[in-house]
Amino acid sequence: MSRKNKIILGRRKPLVKKLLLIEGIGRAGKFLAANIINGFADVEPVQLCGLLEHIPFFARLGFIKKRAAEELLHHEIDMHCYEMLIGRNLNYRLFDKSSIFNNPKYKKLLLRSKEPDPDKELKSFYKRGAYSFFLLHEVLPDIGIYFDAFPEIKIISLGRSPADLVYSWHSRRVIGNLGNNPKFFRIPLQGSKGPIPWYYYENPKKYESLNSMDRTIAAIENLFKRYESAEKKFSAREKKKILFLRYEDFLERTTDTIKVIQKFLGKKPIKGMNKILKLEKLPNPNYSKSKKEERLKEIKAKASPRYFKRLLALENKYFNNAG
16 A cells, blocks of 8 residues: 555544543452442443453554554443443343442432433533543553543552462462353463463463463462552652552451542542442451461462462562552
8 A cells, every 4th residue: 555545543532531440450359349439429330341451462562553552442431431321331230249239329320221312411421520430450561551542540450469369360260261261251362382361471381381370370470570560660640540459458448448549539439338338248357367378278289389489479578568
């Protein structure tokens, strides 16, 4: 194609400017945190959209161009936000954490599907300065594209005990399901012996040589290192857009954590917040500690001594840096 006839990607006016993301390593307790955040005024119900967590690393690894990636992010977020506003994307499944019936505003939200004027809720959305709210997995290492696409973005990044994450990942066969279970909606990279996670592309042979538990420990360790590296590179302006919290904060210091979120979002808790805390059985300071010894014992039995030692070092670092 000649330079004269070069195709140029256009831009559409975005619908969403005030974007709120809650993100973290899988099994870090993001749905629990999201349900509490749903207890703040002017925050739309939390939504999931797998493309939003795949697009950033697709762009970084060169599978798609950055401009195209940004436009896709705007498109997917705008479409999901608009459909939520008019009542299309409400989750009616009672057993899900993201069920609309777990949201204290559900009666008002259900009325959206009966509103004949689709622009009424959109006008209210803008007037209230509401956040469009999405839950993502493991995007902080590639969050730069979101900073560029959404200047008014706010991000809550959730951490959790590495040992708890390893135990949960191994129990749910997260590594084994990658690329093999059609209901496991994570797009893998291709290694020499099968699917590998995107965050292990630099040394796939090392990853493929490990047993299942060691792979899980290695994956969690790798993600923690990527998070730590990303955090060090953020500018002062970018750091103001990110609130780092821990799963343990929600369990052990629930009231203080809610106050921190209130200050970060500039939104007040609604009356239904107490109902959410009761439903989530919060505070629950003994939950994370009650089974720790038992979980470590099970991990130790299936891990090599070398990788179990590395997990303990990661666990100590996580809690020593708390505060």
